[in-house]
Amino acid sequence: xKLKFGLLFFGVLMASGLYAQSDLKSAPEKKGELFGxxxxxxxxxxxxxxxxxxxxxxxxxxxxxxYGLGLSYWKGLSSRIDFTARVNGIVHNYSAEDRSVxxxxxxxxxxxxxxxxxxxxxxNNFFNPFLSVGIGGGYYTGKFGAYVPTGVGVQVNFNSVTxxxxxxxxxxxxTEKYLKDNLMYxxxxxxxxxxxxxxxxxxxxxxxVLDRDGDGxxxxxxxxxxxxxxxxxxxxxxxxxxxxxxAxxxxxxxAGVAKYQGCPIPDTDGDGxxxEEDKCPNVKGVxxxxxxxVPDTDGDGxxxEEDKCPNRPxxxxxxxxPEISKEVIQKVNYAAKNVFFASGSFKxxxxxxxxxxxxxxxxxEDDLLRLQIDGHTDSQGNKEKNQTLSENRAKAVMDYLVGKxxxxxxxxxxxxxxxxxxxxxxTAAGRAKNRRVEISVSNF
Numbered sequence: 001x002k003l004k005f006g007l008l009f010f011g012v013l014m015a016s017g018l019y020a021q022s023d024l025k026s027a028p029e030k031k032g033e034l035f036g037x038x039x040x041x042x043x044x045x046x047x048x049x050x051x052x053x054x055x056x057x058x059x060x061x062x063x064x065x066x067y068g069l070g071l072s073y074w075k076g077l078s079s080r081i082d083f084t085a086r087v088n089g090i091v092h093n094y095s096a097e098d099r100s101v102x103x104x105x106x107x108x109x110x111x112x113x114x115x116x117x118x119x120x121x122x123x124n125n126f127f128n129p130f131l132s133v134g135i136g137g138g139y140y141t142g143k144f145g146a147y148v149p150t151g152v153g154v155q156v157n158f159n160s161v162t163x164x165x166x167x168x169x170x171x172x173x174x175t176e177k178y179l180k181d182n183l184m185y186x187x188x189x190x191x192x193x194x195x196x197x198x199x200x201x202x203x204x205x206x207x208x209v210l211d212r213d214g215d216g217x218x219x220x221x222x223x224x225x226x227x228x229x230x231x232x233x234x235x236x237x238x239x240x241x242x243x244x245x246x247a248x249x250x251x252x253x254x255a256g257v258a259k260y261q262g263c264p265i266p267d268t269d270g271d272g273x274x275x276e277e278d279k280c281p282n283v284k285g286v287x288x289x290x291x292x293x294v295p296d297t298d299g300d301g302x303x304x305e306e307d308k309c310p311n312r313p314x315x316x317x318x319x320x321x322p323e324i325s326k327e328v329i330q331k332v333n334y335a336a337k338n339v340f341f342a343s344g345s346f347k348x349x350x351x352x353x354x355x356x357x358x359x360x361x362x363x364x365e366d367d368l369l370r371l372q373i374d375g376h377t378d379s380q381g382n383k384e385k386n387q388t389l390s391e392n393r394a395k396a397v398m399d400y401l402v403g404k405x406x407x408x409x410x411x412x413x414x415x416x417x418x419x420x421x422x423x424x425x426x427t428a429a430g431r432a433k434n435r436r437v438e439i440s441v442s443n444f
Contacts, residue, residue: 087110119155128156130154271291376417395415
């Protein structure tokens with residue numbers, strides 16, 4: 001039942017707030033003179049429990065509170081600062097609880113409490129949290145006491161006529177002998193008895209406006225009043241949608257940029273890369289070189305991406321590398337024909353060394369030279385063994401050259417067994433020719 005009542009009260013409050021909020025837009029920002037009445041609850045227990053470090057912290061229950069009424073006067077000093085003075089009457093056993101005097105009689109305290117209230121928002125807002133601080137004094141069953149009230153609260157403004165005020169204070173005693181620290185909770189209503197706020201006279205209706213082209217821009221503001229256009233361009237059209245009015249656009253049918261008066265960024269060399277991004281705007285190039293042509297470092301007419309020797313000029317027929325001289329080719333071929341192995345073995349015979357040393361010399365004189373060494377056998381014996389033997393013989397030649405200081409990255413070797421004969425394997429002479437090592441030279 002309590003929950004239903006609470007929800008009903010909250011709904012009525014919100015509905016009233018929505019109605020009031022619409023009227024508050026024209027209400028004064030500073031509060032008029034208010035007089036209010038408040039229902040107060042006084043809590044002496046909670047501050048004493050908090051100050052007692054040996055006790056488990058807790059707050060007072062409703063049955064532990066003392067109650068009373070208060071009257072208040074409010075006056076707005078500015079849109080966010082109010083002055084208020086309150087007179088509170090509280091029923092409390094001050095002698096027994098505050099002064100440790102044994103008594104059970106009912107006692108009464110009366111207080112005067114002026115304060116300053118600082119609001120979070122201007123006064124013409126529906127909900128408005130506030131802080132307050134003041135000075136208070138009271139007469140408590142034959143004794144006078146003083147205290148400093150500090151508090152938080154919220155005011156609910158109903159059309160700047162009626163205010164709902166909810167507040168909680170911590171009241172610091174200045175006369176502990178007669179009055180202890182306490183908390184006060186307050187709910188009240190205040191009414192504006194000041195002069196009525198002036199009625200807001202609605203302004204006269206605006207004069208009719210003309211919009212000849214029907215584009216939503218009034219003729220008085222339309223730079224192109226006879227042609228439908230865009231509000232962003234003061235009523236002028238923009239066919240290409242580049243944000244530049246057609247009248248100012250040198251390329252009205254092609255989207256462009258203001259820097260080029262509505263035209264696209266130019267591409268002088270027609271390579272598809274606009275001049276602002278093109279490092280070679282007058283020569284056709286490619287995007288990966290920022291609009292410049294693919295470079296040709298050695299100037300041989302073969303660009304670096306196709307040039308196998310980009311730092312040494314050579315003809316396109318040799319993929320940009322220098323042509324190898326016939327003398328070098330002949331020396332390498334001669335060396336290949338003078339490579340000998342022990343019969344049925346891949347062990348190089350010493351009489352091979354002289355011609356291979358000549359190859360080493362050629363390789364050291366020209367670091368572009370590359371070698372491909374291929375081993376071959378005749379068809380006698382097992383094919384798998386022939387394959388292995390051909391591979392090992394080609395590698396034996398390669399190992400010899402590497403051992404003489406030639407990097408293995410410049411040499412490749414392979415074996416083909418008896419798969420590539422150059423003579424008839426049926427004759428001894430043919431088989432002798434097929435048992436060979438071939439060395440081809442290139443520079444890429």
